[in-house]
Amino acid sequence: MARRRFFVEAVRGGRAELVGETAEHLRRVLRAEPAQQFEISDNQSVYLAEIDAVAKDLVSFHVLEELEAQTPPVHLVALASLIKFDRFEWIVEKATELGVETLVPVMAGRSEKGLDKAALKRVERWRRIAVESSQQSRRDRLPEIAACIPFEEALQIQGQHRYFLEEEPGAPPLLTVLPKNTRGDRVCLLAGPEGGWTSDERKAAAASGWQPVSLGPQILRTETAVIAALAVLGSAWAQEKGSPRLSREEP
Numbered sequence: 001m002a003r004r005r006f007f008v009e010a011v012r013g014g015r016a017e018l019v020g021e022t023a024e025h026l027r028r029v030l031r032a033e034p035a036q037q038f039e040i041s042d043n044q045s046v047y048l049a050e051i052d053a054v055a056k057d058l059v060s061f062h063v064l065e066e067l068e069a070q071t072p073p074v075h076l077v078a079l080a081s082l083i084k085f086d087r088f089e090w091i092v093e094k095a096t097e098l099g100v101e102t103l104v105p106v107m108a109g110r111s112e113k114g115l116d117k118a119a120l121k122r123v124e125r126w127r128r129i130a131v132e133s134s135q136q137s138r139r140d141r142l143p144e145i146a147a148c149i150p151f152e153e154a155l156q157i158q159g160q161h162r163y164f165l166e167e168e169p170g171a172p173p174l175l176t177v178l179p180k181n182t183r184g185d186r187v188c189l190l191a192g193p194e195g196g197w198t199s200d201e202r203k204a205a206a207a208s209g210w211q212p213v214s215l216g217p218q219i220l221r222t223e224t225a226v227i228a229a230l231a232v233l234g235s236a237w238a239q240e241k242g243s244p245r246l247s248r249e250e251p
Helices: 020-028 085-097 117-118 124-137 199-207 222-238
Strands: 003-009 016-020 037-041 046-055 060-065 072-083 102-105 160-166 185-191 210-213
Touching: 003 124, 016 020, 016 046, 020 046, 020 060, 037 160, 072 222, 085 102, 085 117, 085 124, 085 222, 102 117, 160 222, 185 210, 185 222, 199 210
Parallel strands: 003 037, 072 102, 072 185, 160 185, 160 210
Antiparallel strands: 016 060, 037 046, 046 060
């Protein structure tokens, strides 16, 4: 069974601390006690560490060894149009589990009015959710949860590949446009709101070089579309270099 992993603020002089609710969870739920070993990350490196002491809201560690970090096969950037916050939190949690490097909330034309202003107060909560999900999924580093940006600004975000999720008929399936290339690409995914894209947004995305893609004939909720597409992209780039991948030229 894999060891539990926790994120600490810093590792200094071979020592680290967990404080607050996370420390309380470790003490009360996981029954932490001195000499137990866990993995910790300072968001740069991962270590095997042993508990020195346990208090009500503080657990202290000393580092035993640095562990090998995982090199991500793809740098995923998810630009998700704002939806009701209970469902957007689901995007944060699951996108983190699927390895997204950056998650950017986007205010689209058909996003519910006022969500962009309300999102200013939600960013810290989303970041806490990302920490919890990162620990559960044993990530080496936390994803960046960015502040909300307008649609026009989202179009300017760059990557080797930029995919625009399109619900209207005619867009090629995502699997058919995946390139044959090496690991380590920056791949951007832009998903629309509950009401879909406006015609002006479609034109602007095309003019900015975004590739429209489809996830099939069904109309998916925003949160479903984001997670389904991230799973496809993450799996595609996780393949070994040179292994087969579906493309336009292949049957």
